[in-house]
Amino acid sequence: MGLAAGLLAAFTIAVMPGLTASDDRTLVDAMQHMIVKIENPVFFLIFLGAPILAAIALVQARRSGSARTARWxxxxxxxxxxxxLVTFAVHVPLNYELRDMGDPAHIKNLAAxxxxxxxxxxxWDIVRTLTATAAFTALTRALTLHPHTT
Structure with missing residues (x-):
């Protein structure tokens, strides 16, 4: 989850502020390209693999009897x-709508x-960056509570 939180934070603190400082065509063109390129196996492994690994950790924490770890x-x-939820309810529809508009040179009222x-x-990117960062923080806390055996 740390990689996912970091990726979202990069968009929040650098990518989108940089793009919003650019002209309409540059922003739309760049976002259309990023929307297409980000959908790749590495991204999906990071973004969707994180909760799977956390669920495995939850099973292990419960099996070891560590209720506090499990709660975190x-x-x-x-x-x-x-x-x-924010990603699939807000960002994915917005991304696909923008992607499907085609060449920015042919979009009417590009500013709108x-x-x-x-x-x-x-x-909503700020919201999901905060929730992803909080999720990673919770997992980090769980890691500090889990009894380590050698």
Missing amino acids: IIAGLVLYTLTL VRDDFVTPWVT
Whole structure:
């Protein structure tokens, strides 16, 4: 979850501020390319593999009788589920709508398209960055509580 939180944070603190400082065509063109390129096996492994690994850790924590550890893992899973919900309910539809508009040179009223995309995308990206970071923090806390045996 740390890699996923870091990726989202990079968009929140660098990518989107950089793109929003650019002109409408540059922002739309760059986002269309990123939307296509980010959907790759490495991204999906990082983004969707994290909760699977956390669920495995939860099973192990419960088997070892570590209720406190399990509670923190559950908290991390709940927070990361919120991250995924925001992604699939807000970002994916916005991304696909923008991607499917085609060449920015042929989009009518590019400024309105940009505004309709950027405001909700950036707002909800902050939310999912916070939930992903909190999820990672919860898992880190669980790790510090889990009894280590050698």
